Amino acid sequence: MTIKQALSRARETLAANHIEDPSLESELLLRHALGISRVQLYLELEHELSPEQSQQFRRLIKRRLNHEPTAYITGHREFYGLDFLVSPDVLIPRPETELLVEKAIRLAQNQTVSTIAEVGTGSGAIAISLALSLPRVKIYATDISHAALTVAQNNCQKHCVTSRVHLLAGDLLEPLPEPVDLIIANLPYVSESALPQLNIVNFEPALALNGGSDGLEKIRRLCARVSSKLNPGGCLLLEIGQGQSKAVTALCRSLFLLAEVAVSPDLSGIDRVVSLTPASPVADKV
Ligand code: GLN
Numbered sequence: 001m002t003i004k005q006a007l008s009r010a011r012e013t014l015a016a017n018h019i020e021d022p023s024l025e026s027e028l029l030l031r032h033a034l035g036i037s038r039v040q041l042y043l044e045l046e047h048e049l050s051p052e053q054s055q056q057f058r059r060l061i062k063r064r065l066n067h068e069p070t071a072y073i074t075g076h077r078e079f080y081g082l083d084f085l086v087s088p089d090v091l092i093p094r095p096e097t098e099l100l101v102e103k104a105i106r107l108a109q110n111q112t113v114s115t116i117a118e119v120g121t122g123s124g125a126i127a128i129s130l131a132l133s134l135p136r137v138k139i140y141a142t143d144i145s146h147a148a149l150t151v152a153q154n155n156c157q158k159h160c161v162t163s164r165v166h167l168l169a170g171d172l173l174e175p176l177p178e179p180v181d182l183i184i185a186n187l188p189y190v191s192e193s194a195l196p197q198l199n200i201v202n203f204e205p206a207l208a209l210n211g212g213s214d215g216l217e218k219i220r221r222l223c224a225r226v227s228s229k230l231n232p233g234g235c236l237l238l239e240i241g242q243g244q245s246k247a248v249t250a251l252c253r254s255l256f257l258l259a260e261v262a263v264s265p266d267l268s269g270i271d272r273v274v275s276l277t278p279a280s281p282v283a284d285k286v
Helices: 003-016 022-034 038-043 051-065 070-074 095-110 125-133 146-158 192-197 217-229 245-255
Strands: 076-079 082-085 115-119 138-143 165-169 180-185 230-239 260-265 271-277
Touching: 003 022, 003 051, 022 038, 022 051, 022 070, 051 070, 070 076, 076 095, 076 125, 082 125, 082 146, 095 125, 095 180, 095 230, 095 271, 115 125, 125 138, 125 146, 125 165, 138 146, 146 165, 180 217, 217 230, 217 245, 245 260, 245 271
Parallel strands: 115 138, 115 180, 138 165, 180 230
Antiparallel strands: 076 082, 230 271, 260 271
């Protein structure tokens, strides 16, 4: 069987089993099975697979049919145009989270941002994307999971930002040594009752998804602690889930009088990022 035939068969099998993006997924899995780049794959479409290679590819497709995410099978995921290492210890970075990164970069271009804290960094994808786009900014990235921090550390090394991304173990903002100009977080926001509906939950760490009974427990805890860790004029950027914008903006307004609160939709039109700029001085918290 040639590469071309193997790809087309895999695409059909994945599509028949309702796996999204069957073309991309079969390509990623075949490249992983053969250990080749995208260019090589397309240059060698007529190349015959060895029996071992075919078997290895079939094994990977079987894992995918069992709903194991491709990113965990290959150990990689692209985010913000960069390649990140991932493992089942971390959430797989989502395309919609790129909006959070874009918002942070725009903010840093319009006002002075010297320090950023990313809370719940997981693979480190957000913190590292920011470090690469904002070379003069010092970044702290916290996570309560030591296993996740190991993945983040590997990604910092891969992207040569170990001296600018300071990984800190601990709960939310607790390990932060100083107040910062921007706090950014994609915290777990899936409600406990919705977790079983995510078939990915068998593979992704519940710790990174579970936002408690209404999904907002972690967001609520973070918002309540923000004022002591944000410099005057600083800003908080939060990723939220579908249908959560009303509750989160109301929460922000109740905690921060006269704050500027804004919501931005992602490419699918779902309210995805809440930004909060407390009125200066930060001490206006009630
Ligand atoms: N966006 C993720 C999902 O839909 C959830 C990520 C999170 O909880 N922060 O599965």
